[in-house]
Amino acid sequence: MSEPENSGDSLVLERTPVEGSCPRCGAEELRRYPVIAETGWLEVVKCQNCLLSTERTPWNRLGPIQLLVDMI
Numbered sequence: 001m002s003e004p005e006n007s008g009d010s011l012v013l014e015r016t017p018v019e020g021s022c023p024r025c026g027a028e029e030l031r032r033y034p035v036i037a038e039t040g041w042l043e044v045v046k047c048q049n050c051l052l053s054t055e056r057t058p059w060n061r062l063g064p065i066q067l068l069v070d071m072i
């Protein structure tokens with residue numbers, strides 16, 4: 001079994017690599033992933049080098065949890 005030993009870490013969501021480079025630091029380290037904000041879930045594209053957000057779009061209200069009604 002290859003169970004990671006870092007259980008108890010905060011929730012890690014999948015980070016999708018995005019093509020392009022950061023407008024601030026120039027690193028090609030852009031990733032798209034959902035984050036929770038005061039206003040609810042957002043999907044952001046963030047530079048992993050300097051943490052600049054280049055895109056912020058509202059995501060579904062409950063994040064990874066899909067409401068049944070959303071699937072009808």
Ligand SMILES: [Zn+2]
Pocket residue numbers: 022023024025026027047048049050051052
């Ligand atoms: Zn950057």
